[in-house]
Amino acid sequence: xxxxxxxxxxxxxxxxxxxxxxxxxxxxxxxxxxxxxxxxxxxxxxxxxxxxxxxxxxxxxxxxxxxxxxxxxxxxxxxxxxxxxxxxxxxxxxxxxxxxxxxxxxxxxxxxxxxxxxxxxxxxxxxxxxxxxxxxxxxxxxxxxxxxxxxxxxxxxxxxxxxxxxxxxxxxxxxxxxxxxxxxxxxxxxxxxxxxx
Numbered sequence: 001x002x003x004x005x006x007x008x009x010x011x012x013x014x015x016x017x018x019x020x021x022x023x024x025x026x027x028x029x030x031x032x033x034x035x036x037x038x039x040x041x042x043x044x045x046x047x048x049x050x051x052x053x054x055x056x057x058x059x060x061x062x063x064x065x066x067x068x069x070x071x072x073x074x075x076x077x078x079x080x081x082x083x084x085x086x087x088x089x090x091x092x093x094x095x096x097x098x099x100x101x102x103x104x105x106x107x108x109x110x111x112x113x114x115x116x117x118x119x120x121x122x123x124x125x126x127x128x129x130x131x132x133x134x135x136x137x138x139x140x141x142x143x144x145x146x147x148x149x150x151x152x153x154x155x156x157x158x159x160x161x162x163x164x165x166x167x168x169x170x171x172x173x174x175x176x177x178x179x180x181x182x183x184x185x186x187x188x189x190x191x192x193x194x195x196x197x
Contacts, residue, residue, distance in 0.1 A: 001051040003114040005136035007079075008186035010036060011041040011154055011166040012056050012063060014078035014118070016180060019144050023182070024186070027079075031103065041184035047163040062088050063156040076191035084191040089157035089167035089178065091192065095119055095131075096169070096178055105173045111170060115148050117171050133171070139186020149173070152187040 006018030007027055016027040017034050024034040038044045043056055051057045057074050058064045065073040067084045076084045087095075094100040103119045109132055116134035121127055137147030150172035159165035165180040168187055181187075 003109050003112040003116075003134055005134055006188045006190075008036070008074075008136075008139045008188055009075045009154065010043070010186060011158070012041075012073045013059050014069075014075050016075060016079065017139065020141075023142060024139060035142045036183075036184055036186040037141050038184045043158075043166075043183045048158055048160060050163075051158055053129040057158065060119050061160075063155065066157075073082060075154075083193045085193075086154065086156040086189050087192050089155040092153075092155045092157075092167065093178055094168050096176060098122070100126075101170070103176045104156075104173075107110040109134070111178075116151060117176060130184055133169075133190060135172070136188045144186075152179075152181065152185065152195035154187045154189050158183075162191070 007018055009016050017024040019026055025032045027032060055064060063073040065074040065077050067082055072078055074085050076086045095150055101119050101122055103117045106118045107115050109116060114134050116132055119131050119133060121129040134153055135148055135151045137145050138152045153169040155167040159166040159167060159180040162180060164182050166183050168179050168181055170177060170179040
């Protein structure tokens with residue numbers, strides 16, 4: 001559902017983690033009491049060359065999207081199958097730019113009690129389209145911070161020169177912009193369909 005947070009992932013993770021009162025559990029049951037920290041994130045300190053060499057990213061520079069689970073590093077594809085995938089940073093930027101989209105902070109979206117950003121299209125063919133992005137907060141170590149107040153959404157694109165970071169969308173009540181943060185944080189994703197643009 002649009003108002004549901006979904007699962008939290010470190011950048012490149014395809015398992016996903018859910019909050020269970022005071023701890024993180026792997027969605028597939030493989031790990032309980034997971035912590036979002038650098039020791040649990042194999043992509044944390046790899047530059048773009050190392051990510052490519054290690055099979056994390058493809059020739060486009062984004063996380064590998066594959067129907068072969070052993071090669072896939074895209075969380076949306078892992079959980080929803082084809083044609084779903086994560087947004088690239090280029091696509092994420094279109095959500096932010098006013099010529100493409102307008103966003104407004106929304107309290108209690110559709111009477112669900114969930115806060116977030118409602119993003120509406122501004123271009124021909126998209127003026128009747130919208131997406132709601134709940135303020136899901138983020139996972140840091142064993143904690144969930146900021147849910148209801150701000151949101152972090154991973155793109156599939158690493159930061160071009162920072163071996164610790166990956167591109168993401170950040171928002172709160174007052175701001176809505178692209179950012180780069182450390183890959184070990186637990187952020188949510190919103191899937192898109194089709195080929196990367």
